[in-house]
Amino acid sequence: MSTTAPDPRPADALREGxxxxxxxPSAGARSIGGFAGWxxxxxxxxxxxxxxxxxxxxxxWSFMLGExxxxxxxxxxxxxxxLTFWYVPSAGHTVYDGSYVPLRGVEMSEAYxxxxxxxxxxxxxxxxxQIHHWAALMFTVAVVVHMFRVFFTGAFRKPRELNWVIGxxxxxxxxxxxxxxxxxxxxxxSGTGIRAMAGFVxxxxxxxxxxxxxxxxxxxxxxxxxxxxxxxxxLLIPAVLVGLFTAHIGLVALQKHTQFPGPGRTNDNxxxxxxxxxxxxxxxxxxxxxxxxxxLISALxxxxxxxxxxxxxxxxxxxxSQPDWYMGFADGALRLLPGWLEFTFFGFTLSLNIALGxxxxxxxxxxxxxxxxxxxxxxTGDDREHHxxxxxxxxxxxxxxxxxxxxxYTVFMFAAGNDxxxxxxxxxxxxxxxxxxxxxxxxxxxxxxxxxxTCLALQxxxxxxxxxxxESGTIIRTPDGRFFERHDTELPxxxxxxxxxxAVHPLELExxxxxxxxxxxAARKDRFRAALSRFYFADAVNPVTPAELAAxxxxxxxxxxxxxxxxAAEIESAETAGRH
Amino acid sequence: xxxxxARRRHxxxxxxxxxxxxxxxxxxxxxVAPEPADATTQALPAQSVEEGKALFxxxxxxxxxxxxxxRATGDxxxxxxxxxxxxxxxxxxxxxxxxxxxMTAPAVQAARSEEVVFEQxxxxxxxxxxxxxxxxxxxxxxxxxxxxxxxxxxxxELFRVNCAMCHNFAGSGGALTRGKYAPALRGVEGKHIYExxxxxPQSMPVFNDDNITPEDKRDVIAFLDTISEQENPxxxxxxxLGPVTEGMFAWVFGLGILVGCAVWLGSxxx
Numbered sequence: 001m002s003t004t005a006p007d008p009r010p011a012d013a014l015r016e017g018x019x020x021x022x023x024x025p026s027a028g029a030r031s032i033g034g035f036a037g038w039x040x041x042x043x044x045x046x047x048x049x050x051x052x053x054x055x056x057x058x059x060x061w062s063f064m065l066g067e068x069x070x071x072x073x074x075x076x077x078x079x080x081x082x083l084t085f086w087y088v089p090s091a092g093h094t095v096y097d098g099s100y101v102p103l104r105g106v107e108m109s110e111a112y113x114x115x116x117x118x119x120x121x122x123x124x125x126x127x128x129x130q131i132h133h134w135a136a137l138m139f140t141v142a143v144v145v146h147m148f149r150v151f152f153t154g155a156f157r158k159p160r161e162l163n164w165v166i167g168x169x170x171x172x173x174x175x176x177x178x179x180x181x182x183x184x185x186x187x188x189x190s191g192t193g194i195r196a197m198a199g200f201v202x203x204x205x206x207x208x209x210x211x212x213x214x215x216x217x218x219x220x221x222x223x224x225x226x227x228x229x230x231x232x233x234x235l236l237i238p239a240v241l242v243g244l245f246t247a248h249i250g251l252v253a254l255q256k257h258t259q260f261p262g263p264g265r266t267n268d269n270x271x272x273x274x275x276x277x278x279x280x281x282x283x284x285x286x287x288x289x290x291x292x293x294x295x296l297i298s299a300l301x302x303x304x305x306x307x308x309x310x311x312x313x314x315x316x317x318x319x320x321s322q323p324d325w326y327m328g329f330a331d332g333a334l335r336l337l338p339g340w341l342e343f344t345f346f347g348f349t350l351s352l353n354i355a356l357g358x359x360x361x362x363x364x365x366x367x368x369x370x371x372x373x374x375x376x377x378x379x380t381g382d383d384r385e386h387h388x389x390x391x392x393x394x395x396x397x398x399x400x401x402x403x404x405x406x407x408x409y410t411v412f413m414f415a416a417g418n419d420x421x422x423x424x425x426x427x428x429x430x431x432x433x434x435x436x437x438x439x440x441x442x443x444x445x446x447x448x449x450x451x452x453x454t455c456l457a458l459q460x461x462x463x464x465x466x467x468x469x470x471e472s473g474t475i476i477r478t479p480d481g482r483f484f485e486r487h488d489t490e491l492p493x494x495x496x497x498x499x500x501x502x503a504v505h506p507l508e509l510e511x512x513x514x515x516x517x518x519x520x521x522a523a524r525k526d527r528f529r530a531a532l533s534r535f536y537f538a539d540a541v542n543p544v545t546p547a548e549l550a551a552x553x554x555x556x557x558x559x560x561x562x563x564x565x566x567x568a569a570e571i572e573s574a575e576t577a578g579r580h
Numbered sequence: 581x582x583x584x585x586a587r588r589r590h591x592x593x594x595x596x597x598x599x600x601x602x603x604x605x606x607x608x609x610x611x612v613a614p615e616p617a618d619a620t621t622q623a624l625p626a627q628s629v630e631e632g633k634a635l636f637x638x639x640x641x642x643x644x645x646x647x648x649x650x651r652a653t654g655d656x657x658x659x660x661x662x663x664x665x666x667x668x669x670x671x672x673x674x675x676x677x678x679x680x681x682x683m684t685a686p687a688v689q690a691a692r693s694e695e696v697v698f699e700q701x702x703x704x705x706x707x708x709x710x711x712x713x714x715x716x717x718x719x720x721x722x723x724x725x726x727x728x729x730x731x732x733x734x735x736x737e738l739f740r741v742n743c744a745m746c747h748n749f750a751g752s753g754g755a756l757t758r759g760k761y762a763p764a765l766r767g768v769e770g771k772h773i774y775e776x777x778x779x780x781p782q783s784m785p786v787f788n789d790d791n792i793t794p795e796d797k798r799d800v801i802a803f804l805d806t807i808s809e810q811e812n813p814x815x816x817x818x819x820x821l822g823p824v825t826e827g828m829f830a831w832v833f834g835l836g837i838l839v840g841c842a843v844w845l846g847s848x849x850x
Contacts, residue, residue, distance in 0.1 A: 064845065068842070102807065106733050137826065141830050188744075293841065294834070298815075300815045300816060301829060302812055304823070305820070313740070316745065317744070319747060319755070320824070323823060326827075416824070417824040423761050428757075428759035429757060430757060
């Protein structure tokens with residue numbers, strides 16, 4: 001039953017003739033040596049880190065918009081950690097005796113008192129609070145503008161649809177996180193925000209009132225909401241936010257970065273510089289620029305002066321009560337919705353005048369965003385990978401849809417400021433509200449149409465530039481006294497950008513019946529797809545083909561002969577040659 | 581000229597041209613814009629009711645009626661000016677002393693004006709005349725409106741409960757319906773704030789002495805005085821209008837500066 005062969009060596013010569021096994025330096029230590037090698041021996045990190053460091057990123061300012069969002073988020077995390085050292089998430093009552101005189105002796109919650117304490121009695125507390133808030137506003141602004149860039153350049157197309165969906169969820173989480181933070185100081189404004197939120201939740205049909213009791217742990221306001229919002233703000237949402245953000249940026253590294261079209265840039269390469277050392281330096285430097293700018297703004301411009309609002313008390317409310325800008329669209333919807341949308345059935349109230357803006361619009365906006373790539377994929381039927389970005393003008397309908405969506409969102413957002421506009425512009429708040437109500441339905445189609453026409457016009461100009469060259473502004477006079485303008489031909493690398501994109505055509509409808517005259521089951525879906533495809537591509541302006549270019553060069557002289565005298569081309573070329 | 585011609589296609593050229601154009605337009609407008617006419621009446625100081633009556637007939641009667649009985653425009657229920665019997669000297673001192681009256685033209689609401697048409701003595705005479713028609717609140721004493729004698733913290737609580745819903749938490753003003761508004765309260769004299777609470781001008785409700793006692797009114801004045809006197813912790817206030825201006829600042833300046841930096845950094849090839 002013995003499984004090991006007996007060692008033939010006797011016990012007194014057990015190690016005789018043994019030599020220590022060779023210990024070659026590990027692969028990591030061989031290539032990187034030193035401390036890095038030590039780490040690699042224990043973690044095997046050299047390979048993935050090396051992969052990341054060699055990752056090539058293309059250069060364009062608009063690719064840094066996402067970086068602004070990332071850095072603002074990091075600034076929020078760092079400053080937020082500082083604020084937690086002193087903030088007390090409690091609705092417990094206290095009487096203020098800090099250094100801000102106009103509130104001394106006033107009863108308030110511990111949350112509000114601690115925020116005042118941070119603002120007035122902690123060294124650097126006020127600037128850190130202001131950095132935290134300004135960075136939060138910049139985070140949400142940058143997220144939105146980053147989405148604009150990704151949308152209008154078509155960077156959401158395969159294989160990046162998933163990352164677009166993650167990004168949409170991140171954008172939604174960002175505003176929820178912002179709202180939770182806005183509610184924590186328990187000043188009059190944030191308390192009004194929570195009161196409004198309680199009202200919104202109540203409008204949920206059937207379950208509304210139960211939901212509010214659940215969230216607030218009893219009737220409004222209770223003592224539970226502040227600690228709960230605090231947990232959500234510092235723990236729950238940031239954890240999800242950072243997790244999804246890591247996935248978001250991980251996918252960017254994995255899928256390689258998109259690039260704008262240009263000479264030498266193809267769907268299969270990335271033209272740019274590697275992370276190490278170039279982008280590490282650039283991105284690292286940009287972090288400090290973003291931090292610096294936000295710190296500068298925070299040092300110079302007051303934000304959310306909670307001491308001015310006073311402690312929360314359910315009875316007062318201040319004129320100009322608005323949420324931070326990123327929740328403005330939902331607030332604006334409430335201001336636009338007419339009151340007659342509230343109905344009563346059998347003693348139950350259905351407040352659509354609130355629910356549509358508060359409970360429907362908010363998730364709807366982010367849902368529409370999230371599904372757009374799949375809609376476009378359905379329309380185009382395009383299943384290829386796209387690593388080259390579209391110039392927005394080369395996708396006129398997508399650009400138009402995006403601009404129309406931005407317009408609708410902007411109308412909602414501006415409507416939330418209707419009272420501020422009324423007093424600052426000396427107008428009637430009723431007129432402003434009606435302008436926005438009508439504008440919500442009228443402006444997006446107008447903007448869609450104008451944007452689409454502008455894109456088509458730009459595309460035609462691009463075609464014209466390729467076929468006929470650029471107007472040089474140089475007027476040439478021939479010996480017999482006639483005048484014509486010289487057209488410069490584009491440099492090949494400039495021309496490439498104007499002709500590189502694909503020609504598009506609306507999908508052709510297949511026969512609705514097969515060869516046996518039997519109706520195809522998919523015919524209805526195809527008809528719908530073809531109709532959408534016509535909407536997208538019916539009046540597409542396609543790039544100049546090589547044949548058209550050759551024809552234009554050939555015919556060019558003939559057309560010029562009409563405008564310019566015979567021999568103009570020779571004069572022109574002679575003159576051009578003389579210049580060089 | 582060559583240097584200029586060479587730069588005419590510079591990306592900034594349009595912006596520079598635009599700025600020059602705007603500046604020239606503004607300068608030209610400033611040069612030819614008409615000066616506002618100075619119509620201050622330099623009448624003799626008058627304390628008597630008779631003097632006030634004469635001033636009233638000359639300046640106010642066209643809307644308020646010859647005997648301050650009020651006058652209709654004849655267009656439905658619309659009135660040119662309400663009856664002034666019983667409004668008291670406090671109302672006159674507030675309306676005329678803040679430049680709201682006499683109104684130059686009908687409007688949704690009389691706007692505060694820096695240009696007060698009458699001297700204080702004339703206003704007092706007008707007040708004496710109006711007070712002689714029927715009893716009404718009188719102008720408060722100096723002591724009743726002295727901010728140093730009030731408690732700003734208590735005034736702040738009263739302000740938030742009674743005033744902030746229209747005038748905003750920092751007294752920056754707010755919108756009412758159909759073009760009416762609650763005006764900003766910074767830089768308003770204490771006596772005018774007191775009188776406004778007591779007489780309820782225009783859309784404002786009356787806060788009589790049972791509602792807000794004279795001491796409480798002084799506390800409110802002390803609060804408003806404190807917030808307009810204090811230096812602003814945290815920097816520029818952006819008008820103390822709440823998150824709307826903050827959001828606008830983030831979009832315009834925050835994003836503008838950061839995108840500017842990104843463009844600069846993006847144009848630097850490695």
